[in-house]
Amino acid sequence: MSSNGQTSADDMLIHVNNLNKWYGDFHVLKDINLHVKKGEKIIICGPSGSGKSTMIRCMNRLEKYQAGEILIDGILLDDNVKNLEAVRKEVAMVFQHFNLFPHMTILDNLTLAPRLVNKMPRKDAEDMAMSYLERVKIPQQANKFPGQLSGGQQQRVAIARALCSNPRVMLFDEPTSALDPEMIKEVLDVMVELAEEGTTMICVTHEMGFAKQVADRVIFMDEGSIIEENTPHEFFDNPQNERTQLFLSQILGH
Amino acid sequence: MSNVAIKPPSQGGIVNWMKENLFSNKLNTVISIICIYFIVKFLVGVVDWGILNAVFAADASACKAASDGACWGIISEKYRFIIFGTYPADEQLRPLIAMVWFVGLIVCSLHRSFWKLWLIPLWVASLIGLGVLMWGGVLGLSYVENTQWGGLPLTLMLSVVGTVAAFPLGILLALGRRSELPLIRVWCVAFIELVRGVPLISVLFMASVMFPLFLPEGVTIDKLLRAQIGIILFTSAYLAEVFRGGLQAVPKGQYEAAAAMGLTYWQTMRVVVMPQALRIVIPPTVNSFISMFKDTSLVLIIGLFDLLATAKVAITDPVWRAFYIEVYIFVAAIYFVFCYSMASYANNLETELRKGEQH
Numbered sequence: 001m002s003s004n005g006q007t008s009a010d011d012m013l014i015h016v017n018n019l020n021k022w023y024g025d026f027h028v029l030k031d032i033n034l035h036v037k038k039g040e041k042i043i044i045c046g047p048s049g050s051g052k053s054t055m056i057r058c059m060n061r062l063e064k065y066q067a068g069e070i071l072i073d074g075i076l077l078d079d080n081v082k083n084l085e086a087v088r089k090e091v092a093m094v095f096q097h098f099n100l101f102p103h104m105t106i107l108d109n110l111t112l113a114p115r116l117v118n119k120m121p122r123k124d125a126e127d128m129a130m131s132y133l134e135r136v137k138i139p140q141q142a143n144k145f146p147g148q149l150s151g152g153q154q155q156r157v158a159i160a161r162a163l164c165s166n167p168r169v170m171l172f173d174e175p176t177s178a179l180d181p182e183m184i185k186e187v188l189d190v191m192v193e194l195a196e197e198g199t200t201m202i203c204v205t206h207e208m209g210f211a212k213q214v215a216d217r218v219i220f221m222d223e224g225s226i227i228e229e230n231t232p233h234e235f236f237d238n239p240q241n242e243r244t245q246l247f248l249s250q251i252l253g254h
Numbered sequence: 255m256s257n258v259a260i261k262p263p264s265q266g267g268i269v270n271w272m273k274e275n276l277f278s279n280k281l282n283t284v285i286s287i288i289c290i291y292f293i294v295k296f297l298v299g300v301v302d303w304g305i306l307n308a309v310f311a312a313d314a315s316a317c318k319a320a321s322d323g324a325c326w327g328i329i330s331e332k333y334r335f336i337i338f339g340t341y342p343a344d345e346q347l348r349p350l351i352a353m354v355w356f357v358g359l360i361v362c363s364l365h366r367s368f369w370k371l372w373l374i375p376l377w378v379a380s381l382i383g384l385g386v387l388m389w390g391g392v393l394g395l396s397y398v399e400n401t402q403w404g405g406l407p408l409t410l411m412l413s414v415v416g417t418v419a420a421f422p423l424g425i426l427l428a429l430g431r432r433s434e435l436p437l438i439r440v441w442c443v444a445f446i447e448l449v450r451g452v453p454l455i456s457v458l459f460m461a462s463v464m465f466p467l468f469l470p471e472g473v474t475i476d477k478l479l480r481a482q483i484g485i486i487l488f489t490s491a492y493l494a495e496v497f498r499g500g501l502q503a504v505p506k507g508q509y510e511a512a513a514a515m516g517l518t519y520w521q522t523m524r525v526v527v528m529p530q531a532l533r534i535v536i537p538p539t540v541n542s543f544i545s546m547f548k549d550t551s552l553v554l555i556i557g558l559f560d561l562l563a564t565a566k567v568a569i570t571d572p573v574w575r576a577f578y579i580e581v582y583i584f585v586a587a588i589y590f591v592f593c594y595s596m597a598s599y600a601n602n603l604e605t606e607l608r609k610g611e612q613h
Contacts, residue, residue, distance in 0.1 A: 062510050088516035099511035103529050112525065113515035165515055 011038045013169060013200055014059065019068035021054065028054050029065065030224040036169075039198045043211040043232070046221035047247060052204045055221070056171045059202070060091045073168060089117060092162035096174040098154045100146040106133070106157050107142045113165045125164075132160040136190050152183030156190055163194075170194065172203035206251060212236060220244045314573045325577040329584050332568040336585065339404015339564045345396065349407040352387045355380065356410060364599055366606070377418075400478050404559035406588065412550040412560065416485040417543055423486065424493030429523065431498055442494070449491035454549050457484045462556035481553045489546045496538045500531030533607055540600040544593045561585060 012035060019032040028051045036042055044052045057063040059070060061077055061084055070077040072087045100109050110129035114120040120128075133139040136156040138149075146154055155175055162170060175191070176184045188210050195201060195214035205211065211218055211232055218235040220228040220243075228235065228244045239245045276286040307323025309316050310330075317325035329336075338346045359380050362368050388407070391397035403411075430442030449457065461484035462477060469475070504527050512522040532539070551562040559567065565585045569578040 060514050062513060085516060088514065091514075093511075093514040095507060095511065097507050099505075099507035101508065101511070101526055101530075103533070113517070116521050116525070117516040161515075 012036070013038045013040075013073055014202075015069075015071040016055075016059075017069050017071075019055070019058065019065055019070065021051075021058065021063065021065040021067075028224050029058070032068070032226060034219070034226070036200065036202065038168075039200055040216045041195050041200075041214050042202045042217050042219060043215040044202065044204045044219045044221060045206060045208075045211070045247070045251075046227075050221040051224040052221045053173050056093075056173060056202055056204055059169075059171060060088055060093055062093075089165060090168045091171060092165050092167035092169070093171040093173065094155070094158050094162050094175050096178050098146070098151075098158045098178075100154055100158055100161070102146050105143050105145055106138075106149070109146070109157065110161050110164050113161070117165065129160070129164055132163045133157075135163075135193070136160045137186075150183060151179045152186045155179060155183075155187045159187075159190055159194070169200045169202065172201065172205065174204050174206075176205065176207055208236070208248075208252060220247065222247070317577060324580050326580060328568075328574045328577045328580050331574065332571075332581065333584070335405075336561070336564050336568050336581070337405045339408065339559045340402045341404065341407075342396075342398060342402070345390075345398060348387050348390070348395070348398075349403070349405075352384050353407050353410060355387075356384060356407075356414065360414060364603075400476065403478070405564045406561050408553075408558065409547075409550050409561040410592075412482060412485055412553065413543075413547040415482060416489055416546055416550070419486045420489035420493055420546075423490035424497055425528070427490060427494035428497035428501060431494065432501060446491045446494050449487055450495070454485075454488050455552050455555055457488050458552060458556055460484070477556065478558060481556060481558055485546065485550065485553075488549075489542065492542050493539065496535050496542060497531065499538070500533075500535035501527065503534045504530045533604075536600050536604050540596055544596055547593060547596070548589060561588065 014034070014036040016032055016034040019029055020027070021029040032055055034042075034055075044056065046052050054063055058065050059072065059077070073090055075083050075086050075090075077083060077087050100106075101112070104112070107126060107129055110132065111120075111122065111125035114125040114128060115122060130139055130142065133142055136159055138153055138156055141149060141153060141157070146157070149157065159175075172191070176187055179187065184207070188207060191201075191203070191210065192214055201214075203210075215232045217229060218232050219226055220235070220239075220241070222243050228239065228241045230240075235244075236248065239248055277283045303322065304324050307320055308326055309320050309323060310326045312327040312331040314325075314327070317327055334343065334346060338349050341349050359377070363373055363377070386392060386395070388403065389398060389400065427442050427446055430438045431446065433439045433442070458481055461480040465480060466474065508526055508530065509522065512526045517526070551560050553560055554563040554566075562585060565581050569575060569581050
């Protein structure tokens with residue numbers, strides 16, 4: 001099936017086939033199958049502990065898996081170091097807690113990967129970094145340190161930093177969950193812009209308004225399995241599974 | 255009329271400060287008075303003994319006559335031996351220049367504006383220059399065997415070379431102990447626990463007595479070098495554990511962010527993790543260095559004459575034997591100057607690094 005997927009669809013970017021993962025005896029991911037086209041926006045939601053973060057962390061191998069396979073842009077993600085390097089150049093991630101490097105200026109945070117991984121000259125890297133900082137609307141903070149910025153600003157810097165490696169896929173791991181409520185919008189606005197520009201995005205989030213606005217598909221996970229997968233319209237208005245209905249009533253109920 | 259509270263003016267002046275902090279209630283007042291009494295009594299005693307009744311001339315009989323005062327004469331009589339040990343008296347300008355050069359180099363290296371790549375060739379060139387200066391045998395300098403080195407230059411050399419070499423070794427051991435490769439990990443753990451579990455004296459003893467037994471016949475390694483290696487290994491084991499503490503304090507998210515951007519292991523360590531980890535452990539690292547500086551005095555046990563050992567030899571002179579307290583105070587003052595400088599430098603560095611990065 002994987003060879004089939006590889007040859008037939010040039011515009012398929014990600015294949016996850018029968019992915020299984022265990023923490024000790026605990027079965028975290030059960031037979032996950034997911035296929036993402038170039039430019040597609042996927043939103044993943046589900047109760048905590050459902051394995052959604054673990055799943056996207058498998059896609060850049062921050063987590064290893066024991067069975068199944070993941071192909072990113074035709075590259076098999078396994079123990080092969082060369083493959084891993086290649087995949088990490090193509091996949092960028094934005095974390096819940098930003099994970100900016102506190103001892104570096106914003107500009108240095110942004111230029112680090114281009115300079116060290118892509119061997120870009122410092123001047124070019126800085127020009128590119130400034131252009132991304134302008135896109136996330138904080139170019140004036142370039143020479144400050146992360147600790148001097150608000151949470152919302154830090155997360156926007158983290159998004160700019162991820163963009164600096166020119167990724168083909170952006171992974172978002174609950175990017176707004178650690179933010180104060182008044183800062184969520186500024187981050188979501190940036191993400192909506194990215195989505196409109198055609199960036200391929202896989203985003204774990206509970207922001208259902210955002211999901212409705214940008215998603216091509218919404219995926220609901222529970223207990224390590226994909227329970228339901230649908231267009232946002234169908235997913236929110238006509239959820240099929242009981243557990244999806246329960247989850248949506250809880251999350252939209254208040 | 256507004257109801258906004260105004261911050262009450264703070265009462266300045268030393269009298270107000272004392273009222274607030276020393277004499278705020280009865281118990282506090284009693285404790286303060288008792289403490290002040292003892293402090294004053296101690297200071298008066300020190301000034302009487304050390305200055306008013308002291309003899310400054312290098313005259314042993316005058317010293318013996320003034321029984322209730324210090325005899326600083328012994329210092330002016332013996333300071334050259336205490337500081338330079340058995341280095342030939344006519345040549346003592348050489349270790350003096352070496353020491354000033356060495357300390358100057360260190361002070362420069364500690365300043366952040368000097369943290370450039372050319373510091374490395376400068377150090378290499380300086381170490382060669384210092385070797386030439388101390389050993390001699392070339393450029394018209396007479397040859398001085400290193401068994402004749404002693405005193406402060408020896409103490410400085412053992413501790414600075416020990417620091418510079420133990421630092422990277424400690425980092426490697428700390429990384430090795432956290433390595434995912436079992437063989438490297440086991441090796442590092444074994445080394446650290448073995449060296450840490452043994453007193454420095456026995457490490458030095460092993461380096462000087464037992465180590466040559468394992469060498470093939472005819473091969474000898476210099477005694478000074480053996481002591482230096484012993485100190486480096488001992489210090490690196492302690493530093494490794496200090497650094498490991500720092501590595502553990504760097505949040506997991508930092509490693510993950512670096513990995514997600516595609517940085518290699520060594521890039522991650524060098525650029526992301528180590529700068530943060532080392533900053534966290536500045537206080538215990540300096541602690542290790544200070545304690546190592548003082549521990550170099552244990553090299554006496556294998557027959558090297560460091561600063562403390564030369565002081566001990568100086569007071570075996572029958573004429574001056576009675577005045578050992580003054581000599582120990584002199585040596586203690588030298589140790590203190592170096593240790594306190596290290597501590598203050600570390601404090602400044604911490605403040606400077608923290609500046610700008612916080613809110």
